[in-house]
Amino acid sequence: EDKVVQSPLSLVVHEGDTVTLNCSYEVTNFRSLLWYKQEKKAPTFLFMLTSSGIEKKSGRLSSILDKKELFSILNITATQTGDSAIYLCAVGHAGNNRKLIWGLGTSLAVNP
Amino acid sequence: GAVVSQHPSWVICKSGTSVKIECRSLDFQATTMFWYRQFPKQSLMLMATSNEGSKATYEQGVEKDKFLINHASLTLSTLTVTSAHPEDSSFYICSARDQTASGGGELFFGEGSRLTVL
Numbered sequence: 425e426d427k428v429v430q431s432p433l434s435l436v437v438h439e440g441d442t443v444t445l446n447c448s449y450e451v452t453n454f455r456s457l458l459w460y461k462q463e464k465k466a467p468t469f470l471f472m473l474t475s476s477g478i479e480k481k482s483g484r485l486s487s488i489l490d491k492k493e494l495f496s497i498l499n500i501t502a503t504q505t506g507d508s509a510i511y512l513c514a515v516g517h518a519g520n521n522r523k524l525i526w527g528l529g530t531s532l533a534v535n536p
Numbered sequence: 537g538a539v540v541s542q543h544p545s546w547v548i549c550k551s552g553t554s555v556k557i558e559c560r561s562l563d564f565q566a567t568t569m570f571w572y573r574q575f576p577k578q579s580l581m582l583m584a585t586s587n588e589g590s591k592a593t594y595e596q597g598v599e600k601d602k603f604l605i606n607h608a609s610l611t612l613s614t615l616t617v618t619s620a621h622p623e624d625s626s627f628y629i630c631s632a633r634d635q636t637a638s639g640g641g642e643l644f645f646g647e648g649s650r651l652t653v654l
Contacts, residue, residue, distance in 0.1 A: 465647050465648045466629050466645035466646055466647050466648045467580070468645075469644075512580070514580075524570075526579045526580045526582070527579060528578065528579045529579050
């Protein structure tokens, strides 16, 4: 059965800390791995990863994929209170509809 | 960037009534849209894949007679919760893929619809 496992489930840090969020997966017919940030409403897209070892960066956020060990990490440096959110990892199937298999998310709280 | 609009964003209804939620892709055509349900502090649960011009594909455990999906055009999919009951209260989110974009087509989400059944 396809599954995506995120860890930790929740995390509390202080502003300025660096955090690493983990996402491991067992999915047949892998196409891509995606990271989303969810605050109050729908998720907002962060990264899409398809190739191993190539880091994607956006400001203080970065992510990398390891297709051999079947995991990805999302790093956030110099955290701010606005980074508080649920971070969701999803793996996309390569089938016709390319549906996503979702992890349960990591709830991040950044305290001032 | 591509935008997906979902309406209504918030609805309260009485038990036994039906509620329709719309999902529109505003500046791109989407042959496939996805409907998700999310319970508090839980991840998104895929309910069904909506295919333009054909029947939706439902995930295991999702009642297709309960959650009617219609994808009548390339920019509109609707989810109707029929004979709603309090246990149907949830946050429903749709997404659509912009298949014309490079890189495989980014998935865009609607703002979600919070359904409360009294």
